[in-house]
Amino acid sequence: AAGSRFEAGKLPYNAVQVSLKKKGTLYFGAMMMKPPVIGTTATASAQAEAAFSVGSRLASLNGGVVNALLGGLLGTDISLSVMDYSALASADIDVLSFTDALATELRLTGVSYSDVLASKATVGQIATAMADVPGLDRTSKLALQTMAAGATNMVKIPLSHLIDLGSVGSLGVGQKPAGLTVAASAMSMVTAAAALANGTNQVQVNLGATIPGLTSTTLSIA
Numbered sequence: 001a002a003g004s005r006f007e008a009g010k011l012p013y014n015a016v017q018v019s020l021k022k023k024g025t026l027y028f029g030a031m032m033m034k035p036p037v038i039g040t041t042a043t044a045s046a047q048a049e050a051a052f053s054v055g056s057r058l059a060s061l062n063g064g065v066v067n068a069l070l071g072g073l074l075g076t077d078i079s080l081s082v083m084d085y086s087a088l089a090s091a092d093i094d095v096l097s098f099t100d101a102l103a104t105e106l107r108l109t110g111v112s113y114s115d116v117l118a119s120k121a122t123v124g125q126i127a128t129a130m131a132d133v134p135g136l137d138r139t140s141k142l143a144l145q146t147m148a149a150g151a152t153n154m155v156k157i158p159l160s161h162l163i164d165l166g167s168v169g170s171l172g173v174g175q176k177p178a179g180l181t182v183a184a185s186a187m188s189m190v191t192a193a194a195a196l197a198n199g200t201n202q203v204q205v206n207l208g209a210t211i212p213g214l215t216s217t218t219l220s221i222a
Helices: 063-074 082-090 095-105 113-117 123-131 138-150 166-170 186-198
Strands: 015-023 037-045 092-094 183-185 203-208 217-221
Touching: 063 138, 063 186, 082 138, 082 183, 082 186, 092 095, 092 186, 095 113, 095 123, 113 166, 123 138, 123 186, 138 186, 183 186
Parallel strands: none
Antiparallel strands: 015 037, 092 183, 203 217
C-alpha cells in the first residue's frame, strides 16, 4: 500500500500524507469511559508523466577533447571553449519549451507533443531548437548555434528515442500545463542527440596531444 511505503523527507518528493485526529463524542456511557480519539490517515502520490535521462561526463574533460569527440559525432570541426561547455553543462533546457521550438523548426502546426516526438530531426535542427528555448543564457545559446551551423551529420533521428513525455504528449504544442517543468541538461541533450545520429557507425577521433601526459591519442567511438 502507498501509505506503508511513505517516508517523510525522502527523495523523490512525490507524495504527501495527511493525518487527522479528533476526540469523539460519547452518547452513552460517558460516566464510565473517556471519549475515544478517532483518527484517519490518507496518502497521495504523483507519478512522473515526463522523463528525460541521459548521463554525460564529457563536460569534465578539457575543451580540446570535447571538441574532438563532439566534432567526430557531428561530422565537423568544433572550436568551443571550456567556458562554453561549462555553460552547457549548467544550463537546464525546459523539455516542453524545447518541443515547442522544435515544432516550429520542423514547421509542424496544429499538432500534439506526441506528434512532434513521432517525427525525426537532424542534430542541427535539434541544436537550433535548443538555442531558441526562452531563458537560455547567452553563452549556451551561442555555443548551440555554433554546433547547429557546423553540423554536417544529416542523419535524422527519431525524437521519441530522445524524449518521452508520457501522457503529457497528448496535449497540443504550446499547451504546457501550469506548474509542470521537465528540465534536462543542455550538454546531455546535445550529446545524446549526436550519439543517436551516429548510430552504429564507428568514428575515429585523433585527440593529438590534448590529454596531458600523452603525446598522441586516437579514440574509436562506435
